[in-house]
Amino acid sequence: MNPRIEVVALDCLMLRLFDEIAEANMPWMLAASERLRAAFGAQLIDLVPSYTTLMVHFDLTLSSPAQARQRIADALVDLAPSARSAGHCHVLPVWYDLSVGPELSLLAERSGLPVAEVVRRHCAREYQVFALGFAPGFAFMGLVEEILATPRLNTPRKKVAAGSVGIAERQTAAYPVVSPGGWNLIGRTPAKLFDRHRDGYSLMQPGDTVRFEAVDHAEFVRLGGDDTPLEALA
Amino acid sequence: MSRLTITASTALCLLQDAGRFGVRHLGVTQGGAADWCSMSWANWLLGNALNATVVEITLGGFAVVAEEDCLLALAGADLGAQLEGLPLAPWRSFKLHKGQKLQFTQPLLGARAYLAAPGGFDARQVLGSSATVVREELGGPDGMGLPLARGGALSYSGESRLLREVPLPLRPDLQSKAPLDLVLGAQIGQFSGQSLFDAFNTAWSLDSRADRMGIRLLGNALHYQGQPMISEGIPLGAVQVPPDGQPIVLLNDRQTIGGYPRLGALTPLAMARLAQQLPGDRIRFAPVMQDRAWQAHNNYLKSYL
Numbered sequence: 001m002n003p004r005i006e007v008v009a010l011d012c013l014m015l016r017l018f019d020e021i022a023e024a025n026m027p028w029m030l031a032a033s034e035r036l037r038a039a040f041g042a043q044l045i046d047l048v049p050s051y052t053t054l055m056v057h058f059d060l061t062l063s064s065p066a067q068a069r070q071r072i073a074d075a076l077v078d079l080a081p082s083a084r085s086a087g088h089c090h091v092l093p094v095w096y097d098l099s100v101g102p103e104l105s106l107l108a109e110r111s112g113l114p115v116a117e118v119v120r121r122h123c124a125r126e127y128q129v130f131a132l133g134f135a136p137g138f139a140f141m142g143l144v145e146e147i148l149a150t151p152r153l154n155t156p157r158k159k160v161a162a163g164s165v166g167i168a169e170r171q172t173a174a175y176p177v178v179s180p181g182g183w184n185l186i187g188r189t190p191a192k193l194f195d196r197h198r199d200g201y202s203l204m205q206p207g208d209t210v211r212f213e214a215v216d217h218a219e220f221v222r223l224g225g226d227d228t229p230l231e232a233l234a
Numbered sequence: 235m236s237r238l239t240i241t242a243s244t245a246l247c248l249l250q251d252a253g254r255f256g257v258r259h260l261g262v263t264q265g266g267a268a269d270w271c272s273m274s275w276a277n278w279l280l281g282n283a284l285n286a287t288v289v290e291i292t293l294g295g296f297a298v299v300a301e302e303d304c305l306l307a308l309a310g311a312d313l314g315a316q317l318e319g320l321p322l323a324p325w326r327s328f329k330l331h332k333g334q335k336l337q338f339t340q341p342l343l344g345a346r347a348y349l350a351a352p353g354g355f356d357a358r359q360v361l362g363s364s365a366t367v368v369r370e371e372l373g374g375p376d377g378m379g380l381p382l383a384r385g386g387a388l389s390y391s392g393e394s395r396l397l398r399e400v401p402l403p404l405r406p407d408l409q410s411k412a413p414l415d416l417v418l419g420a421q422i423g424q425f426s427g428q429s430l431f432d433a434f435n436t437a438w439s440l441d442s443r444a445d446r447m448g449i450r451l452l453g454n455a456l457h458y459q460g461q462p463m464i465s466e467g468i469p470l471g472a473v474q475v476p477p478d479g480q481p482i483v484l485l486n487d488r489q490t491i492g493g494y495p496r497l498g499a500l501t502p503l504a505m506a507r508l509a510q511q512l513p514g515d516r517i518r519f520a521p522v523m524q525d526r527a528w529q530a531h532n533n534y535l536k537s538y539l
Binding site for chain 1: 255256257258259260261262264360361369370371372377417418419420464465466467468469470471472489490491492496498499501502524525527528531532535
């Protein structure tokens with residue numbers, strides 16, 4: 001780790017901790033987040049974590065850019081990785097089916113694995129939430145096995161159903177609400193990923209871990225899932 | 235509680251405040267008034283908190299009828315406002331008596347007008363803000379991210395007797411051709427020399443592809459020569475350069491993280507000015523040091539005291 005503090009805007013500084021996406025980054029990222037929140041207190045407007053960076057948006061009326069930079073540097077002294085248990089571990093039920101996850105067949109074809117084996121392998125790993133973005137509660141998770149890695153669709157869909165579970169390269173994610181999207185869809189979860197009435201709003205937070213669990217159609221519906229086929233949405 | 239009935243509106247007439255903060259790590263965008271300076275003046279006129287909920291009217295097409303006597307304030311663009319058919323200039327508070335109509339016809343100067351009411355318009359706070367973000371279904375009259383609609387109502391609960399104007403020297407100059415201050419970012423050294431020259435020495439014109447997420451600029455293509463980037467947080471005003479070399483300035487409703495290289499970011503004061511530009515308008519950028527821009531910003535805030 002070679003932390004750098006970069007200027008990104010009048011009231012924002014970027015703390016760059018790593019140069020590559022890796023699961024091993026997360027304990028450091030979490031530790032730095034905690035330190036920065038504590039150090040800035042009410043001077044912090046927003047802290048935006050991504051794979052390798054933390055963007056600090058500070059209150060210009062309470063701190064000069066120079067003071068904010070110094071505060072970041074001071075907060076990082078003797079930084080130690082946070083214990084991994086800091087994040088929650090979520091189990092997301094997923095109904096893997098061609099009607100809601102049409103790219104299951106593409107993944108099977110590309111990998112040379114039967115569909116059931118694609119599903120088994122997607123469920124076999126515990127993924128880390130690297131960052132949230134794109135939409136409220138949309139969690140970028142990874143990394144999926146190399147053999148399942150698949151580039152985004154050439155032409156994004158205009159409408160992807162809420163709960164759709166997809167893969168892009170070695171990342172996986174679930175769409176919180178209906179939106180356009182270019183990820184390869186393999187199933188659908190009934191979990192409510194973003195809820196304005198829930199404490200913390202988003203089911204998943206940066207630093208959490210996630211496991212997918214295959215459920216059958218009956219269980220998916222019992223859990224409140226909407227089984228409308230993808231093409232019926234178009 | 236006073237009420238206004240909305241008799242005309244468009245998808246660009248939105249309840250806004252200063253924005254939604256403290257939730258961007260969840261992928262929730264900032265939102266808020268695009269010209270925060272004019273929003274603040276509209277609220278200042280009535281003695282409100284500067285970030286109280288206002289109506290942001292972009293380009294016009296908005297009209298209200300008072301259901302009882304109201305005191306309101308108008309700041310920002312001159313969108314040809316008429317009170318009972320007579321021209322009403324911005325930068326003042328005014329009375330709208332029961333039955334009277336206020337309407338916005340067409341942009342005469344600037345793009346966004348801000349209508350304020352005593353104590354701010356009533357709006358449900360969603361994730362700490364009333365800011366309307368249509369894409370995220372957050373904020374607005376019912377909290378579900380909807381624009382203001384014909385037939386809807388606006389209410390407020392505060393009181394004000396302040397009938398006044400923003401003093402002339404303090405009014406933002408919407409005709410100013412001064413370059414927009416840009417704080418240089420970390421990737422600035424990875425653009426070609428010609429691109430750096432062009433970025434700050436040629437004019438950029440606003441494309442019609444412009445909304446509250448971002449404004450595309452047209453001009454000489456800029457060439458980034460660095461490595462591809464991993465997505466990272468995007469500040470308000472970031473000037474990002476996608477592979478086609480045509481910059482995009484990111485506004486209040488931008489995505490929270492992204493991976494295009496950036497020249498840097500316009501200052502909040504520059505963003506307020508940009509928010510009043512129309513497609514086809516030409517702008518220029520000037521590099522500014524972070525500390526100098528900070529002083530200018532805090533000096534400006536003193537004008538509201």
